[in-house]
Amino acid sequence: MTSVPFRLIGDLRMDRVMPAWAEQFPPYDTVVGYSDLGYAFLLSSRTGEYGIFDPYSPGVKDYGVFTEVTEFVSQVLFDPNVITYVLQPGHVAEIRRRLGPLDPDEVYIATPYPFLGGSESPDSYQKGGVWVFFDLVAQAHEQDS
Structure with a gap:
Protein backbone atom coordinates (compact mmCIF):
# COMPACT_ATOMS: atom_id res chain seq x y z
CA MET A 1 0.00 0.00 0.00
CA THR A 2 1.40 3.36 -0.94
CA SER A 3 -0.66 5.62 1.30
CA VAL A 4 -2.29 5.66 4.69
CA PRO A 5 -6.01 4.87 4.46
CA PHE A 6 -7.19 8.23 5.76
CA ARG A 7 -6.96 11.91 4.94
CA LEU A 8 -6.93 15.08 6.96
CA ILE A 9 -9.02 17.89 5.48
CA GLY A 10 -8.51 20.90 7.71
CA ASP A 11 -11.34 22.07 9.94
CA LEU A 12 -14.79 21.90 8.34
CA ARG A 13 -17.94 22.76 10.26
CA MET A 14 -19.88 19.58 10.94
CA ASP A 15 -23.25 21.31 10.49
CA ARG A 16 -22.23 22.21 6.92
CA VAL A 17 -20.61 18.98 5.69
CA MET A 18 -22.51 16.43 7.82
CA PRO A 19 -25.77 18.21 8.70
CA ALA A 20 -27.74 15.00 9.21
CA TRP A 21 -25.37 13.98 12.01
CA GLY A 38 -15.94 6.40 5.80
CA TYR A 39 -15.14 6.90 9.48
CA ALA A 40 -15.05 10.63 10.30
CA PHE A 41 -12.54 12.24 12.64
CA LEU A 42 -14.32 14.82 14.76
CA LEU A 43 -13.22 17.66 17.02
CA SER A 44 -14.92 19.76 19.65
CA SER A 45 -13.47 23.21 19.03
CA ARG A 46 -14.70 24.20 22.51
CA THR A 47 -12.90 21.48 24.48
CA GLY A 48 -10.21 20.13 22.15
CA GLU A 49 -11.69 16.62 22.39
CA TYR A 50 -11.34 14.32 19.39
CA GLY A 51 -13.51 11.38 18.44
CA ILE A 52 -14.02 8.89 15.65
CA PHE A 53 -17.50 8.63 14.16
CA ASP A 54 -18.67 5.25 12.83
CA PRO A 55 -21.57 5.98 10.47
CA TYR A 56 -22.69 2.38 10.30
CA SER A 57 -23.19 1.87 14.06
CA PRO A 58 -23.73 4.97 14.41
CA GLY A 59 -21.73 6.45 17.22
CA VAL A 60 -18.67 8.40 18.25
CA PHE A 78 -1.51 5.03 14.60
CA ASP A 79 -2.73 3.01 17.60
CA PRO A 80 -2.70 -0.69 16.64
CA ASN A 81 -6.37 -1.18 17.60
CA VAL A 82 -7.51 1.79 15.50
CA ILE A 83 -5.40 0.57 12.60
CA THR A 84 -6.94 -2.90 12.87
CA TYR A 85 -10.60 -1.99 13.42
CA VAL A 86 -11.04 1.46 11.85
CA LEU A 87 -8.40 2.03 9.19
CA ASP A 103 -10.20 10.84 -5.75
CA PRO A 104 -10.35 13.78 -3.34
CA ASP A 105 -13.57 13.72 -1.29
CA GLU A 106 -14.25 10.04 -2.06
CA VAL A 107 -14.54 6.98 0.17
CA TYR A 108 -15.05 3.27 -0.40
CA ILE A 109 -18.68 2.39 0.43
CA ALA A 110 -19.90 -1.08 1.38
CA THR A 111 -23.06 -1.96 -0.56
CA PRO A 112 -25.42 -2.75 0.83
CA TYR A 113 -24.51 -1.02 4.07
CA PRO A 114 -23.48 -3.52 6.80
CA PHE A 115 -26.45 -2.62 9.03
CA LEU A 116 -28.72 -3.48 6.08
CA GLY A 117 -27.14 -6.89 5.56
CA GLY A 118 -24.01 -6.06 3.58
CA SER A 119 -21.02 -8.37 3.93
CA GLU A 120 -18.21 -5.79 3.65
CA SER A 121 -16.29 -8.20 1.43
CA PRO A 122 -13.83 -6.33 -0.83
CA ASP A 123 -15.97 -6.98 -3.92
CA SER A 124 -19.03 -5.36 -2.28
CA TYR A 125 -17.55 -1.85 -2.29
CA GLN A 126 -17.97 1.04 -4.66
CA LYS A 127 -16.55 4.56 -4.66
CA GLY A 128 -18.65 7.56 -3.73
CA GLY A 129 -18.51 11.13 -2.48
CA VAL A 130 -17.78 11.29 1.23
CA TRP A 131 -20.35 13.99 2.10
CA VAL A 132 -23.12 12.33 0.07
CA PHE A 133 -22.19 9.04 1.74
CA PHE A 134 -22.69 10.47 5.23
CA ASP A 135 -26.05 11.93 4.22
CA LEU A 136 -27.29 8.71 2.59
CA VAL A 137 -26.23 6.57 5.55
CA ALA A 138 -28.15 8.91 7.88
CA GLN A 139 -31.24 8.53 5.69
CA ALA A 140 -30.87 4.75 5.63
CA HIS A 141 -30.67 4.66 9.44
CA GLU A 142 -33.95 6.58 9.62
CA GLN A 143 -35.60 4.03 7.33
CA ASP A 144 -34.07 1.17 9.32
CA SER A 145 -35.54 2.45 12.61
Whole structure:
Protein backbone atom coordinates (compact mmCIF):
# COMPACT_ATOMS: atom_id res chain seq x y z
CA MET A 1 0.00 0.00 0.00
CA THR A 2 1.40 3.36 -0.94
CA SER A 3 -0.66 5.62 1.30
CA VAL A 4 -2.29 5.66 4.69
CA PRO A 5 -6.01 4.87 4.46
CA PHE A 6 -7.19 8.23 5.76
CA ARG A 7 -6.96 11.91 4.94
CA LEU A 8 -6.93 15.08 6.96
CA ILE A 9 -9.02 17.89 5.48
CA GLY A 10 -8.51 20.90 7.71
CA ASP A 11 -11.34 22.07 9.94
CA LEU A 12 -14.79 21.90 8.34
CA ARG A 13 -17.94 22.76 10.26
CA MET A 14 -19.88 19.58 10.94
CA ASP A 15 -23.25 21.31 10.49
CA ARG A 16 -22.23 22.21 6.92
CA VAL A 17 -20.61 18.98 5.69
CA MET A 18 -22.51 16.43 7.82
CA PRO A 19 -25.77 18.21 8.70
CA ALA A 20 -27.74 15.00 9.21
CA TRP A 21 -25.37 13.98 12.01
CA ALA A 22 -24.48 17.33 13.63
CA GLU A 23 -27.47 17.45 15.99
CA GLN A 24 -26.96 13.84 17.10
CA PHE A 25 -23.42 14.49 18.35
CA PRO A 26 -23.51 18.05 19.72
CA PRO A 27 -20.18 18.00 21.55
CA TYR A 28 -18.43 17.79 18.18
CA ASP A 29 -18.66 20.70 15.77
CA THR A 30 -15.73 20.14 13.42
CA VAL A 31 -14.69 17.43 10.95
CA VAL A 32 -10.90 17.20 10.59
CA GLY A 33 -10.63 14.11 8.40
CA TYR A 34 -11.99 10.73 7.43
CA SER A 35 -10.84 7.22 6.66
CA ASP A 36 -11.02 5.55 3.27
CA LEU A 37 -13.87 3.42 4.64
CA GLY A 38 -15.94 6.40 5.80
CA TYR A 39 -15.14 6.90 9.48
CA ALA A 40 -15.05 10.63 10.30
CA PHE A 41 -12.54 12.24 12.64
CA LEU A 42 -14.32 14.82 14.76
CA LEU A 43 -13.22 17.66 17.02
CA SER A 44 -14.92 19.76 19.65
CA SER A 45 -13.47 23.21 19.03
CA ARG A 46 -14.70 24.20 22.51
CA THR A 47 -12.90 21.48 24.48
CA GLY A 48 -10.21 20.13 22.15
CA GLU A 49 -11.69 16.62 22.39
CA TYR A 50 -11.34 14.32 19.39
CA GLY A 51 -13.51 11.38 18.44
CA ILE A 52 -14.02 8.89 15.65
CA PHE A 53 -17.50 8.63 14.16
CA ASP A 54 -18.67 5.25 12.83
CA PRO A 55 -21.57 5.98 10.47
CA TYR A 56 -22.69 2.38 10.30
CA SER A 57 -23.19 1.87 14.06
CA PRO A 58 -23.73 4.97 14.41
CA GLY A 59 -21.73 6.45 17.22
CA VAL A 60 -18.67 8.40 18.25
CA LYS A 61 -15.84 7.01 20.35
CA ASP A 62 -14.19 9.82 22.29
CA TYR A 63 -10.39 9.76 22.42
CA GLY A 64 -9.83 12.74 24.70
CA VAL A 65 -8.22 16.15 24.43
CA PHE A 66 -5.31 16.90 22.10
CA THR A 67 -3.80 20.33 21.51
CA GLU A 68 -3.00 19.60 17.86
CA VAL A 69 -4.45 17.30 15.21
CA THR A 70 -0.96 15.84 14.76
CA GLU A 71 -1.14 14.51 18.35
CA PHE A 72 -4.50 12.89 17.59
CA VAL A 73 -3.01 11.29 14.47
CA SER A 74 0.12 9.96 16.16
CA GLN A 75 -1.55 8.77 19.36
CA VAL A 76 -4.91 7.58 18.03
CA LEU A 77 -4.82 6.89 14.29
CA PHE A 78 -1.51 5.03 14.60
CA ASP A 79 -2.73 3.01 17.60
CA PRO A 80 -2.70 -0.69 16.64
CA ASN A 81 -6.37 -1.18 17.60
CA VAL A 82 -7.51 1.79 15.50
CA ILE A 83 -5.40 0.57 12.60
CA THR A 84 -6.94 -2.90 12.87
CA TYR A 85 -10.60 -1.99 13.42
CA VAL A 86 -11.04 1.46 11.85
CA LEU A 87 -8.40 2.03 9.19
CA GLN A 88 -8.10 -1.63 8.09
CA PRO A 89 -5.17 -1.07 5.68
CA GLY A 90 -5.12 -4.64 4.33
CA HIS A 91 -8.86 -4.55 3.57
CA VAL A 92 -8.51 -1.11 1.97
CA ALA A 93 -5.59 -2.35 -0.15
CA GLU A 94 -7.76 -5.19 -1.52
CA ILE A 95 -10.56 -2.76 -2.34
CA ARG A 96 -8.10 -0.32 -3.90
CA ARG A 97 -6.69 -3.07 -6.15
CA ARG A 98 -10.21 -3.70 -7.43
CA LEU A 99 -11.52 -0.13 -7.71
CA GLY A 100 -8.40 1.98 -8.00
CA PRO A 101 -7.34 4.88 -5.78
CA LEU A 102 -9.80 7.36 -4.35
CA ASP A 103 -10.20 10.84 -5.75
CA PRO A 104 -10.35 13.78 -3.34
CA ASP A 105 -13.57 13.72 -1.29
CA GLU A 106 -14.25 10.04 -2.06
CA VAL A 107 -14.54 6.98 0.17
CA TYR A 108 -15.05 3.27 -0.40
CA ILE A 109 -18.68 2.39 0.43
CA ALA A 110 -19.90 -1.08 1.38
CA THR A 111 -23.06 -1.96 -0.56
CA PRO A 112 -25.42 -2.75 0.83
CA TYR A 113 -24.51 -1.02 4.07
CA PRO A 114 -23.48 -3.52 6.80
CA PHE A 115 -26.45 -2.62 9.03
CA LEU A 116 -28.72 -3.48 6.08
CA GLY A 117 -27.14 -6.89 5.56
CA GLY A 118 -24.01 -6.06 3.58
CA SER A 119 -21.02 -8.37 3.93
CA GLU A 120 -18.21 -5.79 3.65
CA SER A 121 -16.29 -8.20 1.43
CA PRO A 122 -13.83 -6.33 -0.83
CA ASP A 123 -15.97 -6.98 -3.92
CA SER A 124 -19.03 -5.36 -2.28
CA TYR A 125 -17.55 -1.85 -2.29
CA GLN A 126 -17.97 1.04 -4.66
CA LYS A 127 -16.55 4.56 -4.66
CA GLY A 128 -18.65 7.56 -3.73
CA GLY A 129 -18.51 11.13 -2.48
CA VAL A 130 -17.78 11.29 1.23
CA TRP A 131 -20.35 13.99 2.10
CA VAL A 132 -23.12 12.33 0.07
CA PHE A 133 -22.19 9.04 1.74
CA PHE A 134 -22.69 10.47 5.23
CA ASP A 135 -26.05 11.93 4.22
CA LEU A 136 -27.29 8.71 2.59
CA VAL A 137 -26.23 6.57 5.55
CA ALA A 138 -28.15 8.91 7.88
CA GLN A 139 -31.24 8.53 5.69
CA ALA A 140 -30.87 4.75 5.63
CA HIS A 141 -30.67 4.66 9.44
CA GLU A 142 -33.95 6.58 9.62
CA GLN A 143 -35.60 4.03 7.33
CA ASP A 144 -34.07 1.17 9.32
CA SER A 145 -35.54 2.45 12.61
